[in-house]
Amino acid sequence: MSAITVQTQPIAGQKPGTSGLRKKTPVFMGPHYLENFIQSIFDVVGAEGKTFVLGGDGRYFNDRAAQVILRMAAANGAARVIVGQGAVLSTPAASHLIRLNKTDGGIIMSASHNPGGPKEDFGVKFNMPNGGPAPEAVTEAMFKRTTEITEYRIVEAQDVDLGTVGRSQLGGMVVDVVDPVSDYAALMESLFDFDKIAAMFAGGFRMRMDSMCAVTGPYAVEILERRLGAAPGTVTHATPLPDFGGMHPDPNPTWAHELMAEMMGPGAPDFGAASDGDGDRNMVVGRGIYVSPSDSLAVLAANAHLAKGYRGGLKGVARSMPTSAASDRVAAALGIASFETPTGWKFFGNLLDAGKATICGEESFGTGSDHVREKDGLWAILLWLNILAVRGESVAEIVQAHWRKFGRNYYSRHDFEAIATDKADAMMAALRASLAGLAGRKLQGMEIAVADDFAYTDPVDGSVSAKQGVRVNFTDGSRIVYRLSGTGTEGATLRVYLERYVAGPEGLDRDAQEALAPVIAAAHELAGIGAHTGKTAPDVVT
Numbered sequence: 001m002s003a004i005t006v007q008t009q010p011i012a013g014q015k016p017g018t019s020g021l022r023k024k025t026p027v028f029m030g031p032h033y034l035e036n037f038i039q040s041i042f043d044v045v046g047a048e049g050k051t052f053v054l055g056g057d058g059r060y061f062n063d064r065a066a067q068v069i070l071r072m073a074a075a076n077g078a079a080r081v082i083v084g085q086g087a088v089l090s091t092p093a094a095s096h097l098i099r100l101n102k103t104d105g106g107i108i109m110s111a112s113h114n115p116g117g118p119k120e121d122f123g124v125k126f127n128m129p130n131g132g133p134a135p136e137a138v139t140e141a142m143f144k145r146t147t148e149i150t151e152y153r154i155v156e157a158q159d160v161d162l163g164t165v166g167r168s169q170l171g172g173m174v175v176d177v178v179d180p181v182s183d184y185a186a187l188m189e190s191l192f193d194f195d196k197i198a199a200m201f202a203g204g205f206r207m208r209m210d211s212m213c214a215v216t217g218p219y220a221v222e223i224l225e226r227r228l229g230a231a232p233g234t235v236t237h238a239t240p241l242p243d244f245g246g247m248h249p250d251p252n253p254t255w256a257h258e259l260m261a262e263m264m265g266p267g268a269p270d271f272g273a274a275s276d277g278d279g280d281r282n283m284v285v286g287r288g289i290y291v292s293p294s295d296s297l298a299v300l301a302a303n304a305h306l307a308k309g310y311r312g313g314l315k316g317v318a319r320s321m322p323t324s325a326a327s328d329r330v331a332a333a334l335g336i337a338s339f340e341t342p343t344g345w346k347f348f349g350n351l352l353d354a355g356k357a358t359i360c361g362e363e364s365f366g367t368g369s370d371h372v373r374e375k376d377g378l379w380a381i382l383l384w385l386n387i388l389a390v391r392g393e394s395v396a397e398i399v400q401a402h403w404r405k406f407g408r409n410y411y412s413r414h415d416f417e418a419i420a421t422d423k424a425d426a427m428m429a430a431l432r433a434s435l436a437g438l439a440g441r442k443l444q445g446m447e448i449a450v451a452d453d454f455a456y457t458d459p460v461d462g463s464v465s466a467k468q469g470v471r472v473n474f475t476d477g478s479r480i481v482y483r484l485s486g487t488g489t490e491g492a493t494l495r496v497y498l499e500r501y502v503a504g505p506e507g508l509d510r511d512a513q514e515a516l517a518p519v520i521a522a523a524h525e526l527a528g529i530g531a532h533t534g535k536t537a538p539d540v541v542t
């Protein structure tokens with residue numbers, strides 16, 4: 001077996017975004033494309049003598065890409081790669097293995113919640129030794145490398161058997177194929193009161209978990225059905241498929257509509273949940289009640305001490321800027337710090353590493369804690385179960401009691417997808433140019449208090465991230481945020497985040513879209529969404 005050096009040349013467009021490099025699968029399968037990016041990763045982080053974790057969400061091309069990455073790791077002198085059986089690892093499980101084995105980082109193959117298949121999306125990202133996504137300086141260096149690259153190294157070898165757990169050798173490199181679930185399940189068991197949750201299931205509590213034909217199927221079956229005793233068949237779409245069975249594995253009311261229909265229908269189980277392609281996102285639903293991710297974060301923060309892993313209390317709560325302020329109110333009541341970061345999980349990493357925050361969340365169905373350095377879908381679902389088991393109340397009772405205590409932040413996100421990039425940019429530019437004159441302007445019976453373009457100074461390393469989204473705050477506490485997606489693969493996606501606070505005790509049980517109607521109208525009026533984009537209604541509402 002010998003390592004060869006292959007001549008290559010830079011390929012345009014290998015710029016990783018907030019979640020690594022994401023492209024259409026045929027692009028990744030094109031000549032030298034994957035290889036160039038992997039070599040650029042190794043050139044930046046160094047591979048000689050190092051140990052990495054490797055796994056992905058099982059989507060189309062996952063298995064072939066894993067073989068290429070292993071051969072390149074061997075040729076670049078890596079000492080050892082720990083790979084999930086079948087080249088499968090959920091993103092949070094990969095983050096855990098990176099940390100548990102004190103490795104030098106890991107490569108995760110996933111395009112998260114985006115559809116998979118020969119014509120759909122694929123992605124690769126590098127996570128650091130702390131288990132978290134590479135920071136901007138590192139991804140920028142990788143990108144720079146892709147613009148200069150002239151050769152990559154790969155060994156010529158047969159495929160490694162990734163179907164069987166155990167150790168093998170690839171050139172001078174050790175390959176350890178591990179069960180993707182067991183270490184992760186053990187971590188969950190260390191954080192949550194499995195005995196209490198099991199007793200709840202034994203008492204007749206019913207749950208529906210929709211794994212959306214994606215990576216959490218085996219994790220959810222092992223943890224919920226085998227270890228916690230949920231009824232067999234609790235987990236649906238439990239077999240991961242290369243094309244996710246044609247599903248769009250994004251756990252929100254639009255894409256997880258089967259789960260929504262069941263939870264809102266007659267005979268609904270007590271609790272429903274879904275997770276995304278790579279298992280880091282979650283949606284939770286009670287019987288007859290959808291829990292918005294912002295509310296979920298707030299409820300989890302307020303009740304986390306009920307689970308054994310968080311009994312000592314939280315150090316702080318962090319949320320992304322567009323996420324509602326509901327969790328800030330909990331932090332204030334608990335007397336702990338709250339943080340507002342730019343969109344993207346990597347900004348939480350420093351806060352978690354520095355012990356400033358314990359729980360983090362984003363409005364985009366991401367919640368997690370300092371147990372790993374990624375958001376974690378099953379973790380959130382298990383924390384909810386733990387809280388339900390201890391409190392003995394329904395989801396609706398818990399959420400409504402939360403609103404009565406803290407008030408309610410009505411919240412919704414409206415996405416306008418596949419807009420021509422120049423039009424989206426022009427709209428944002430016009431909005432930014434108007435910011436200075438907005439204070440005092442009246443819209444829909446509300447008055448603008450302050451408007452700005454969010455900039456963040458990291459409290460740990462002092463780095464500054466500017467232009468993170470336009471915020472418009474009204475005097476009555478309502479808020480509109482506008483930003484363009486950093487993860488889309490087709491044109492531009494405009495995200496408009498809408499929020500309105502009602503202190504209660506009256507007016508807490510309205511439909512969110514209805515309660516937000518004036519804020520929605522103001523958002524259209526202020527930015528001229530229709531005039532700029534040609535779209536008067538959003539494509540996805542969450």
Ligand code: G1P
Nearest residue numbers: 343344345362364485486487488
């Ligand atoms: C989206 C979400 C963001 C999340 C990211 C990765 O990014 O909005 O909260 O961290 O996916 O899962 P966006 O497309 O908005 O840039």
Ligand code: ZN
Nearest residue numbers: 112113278280
């Ligand atoms: Zn994901």
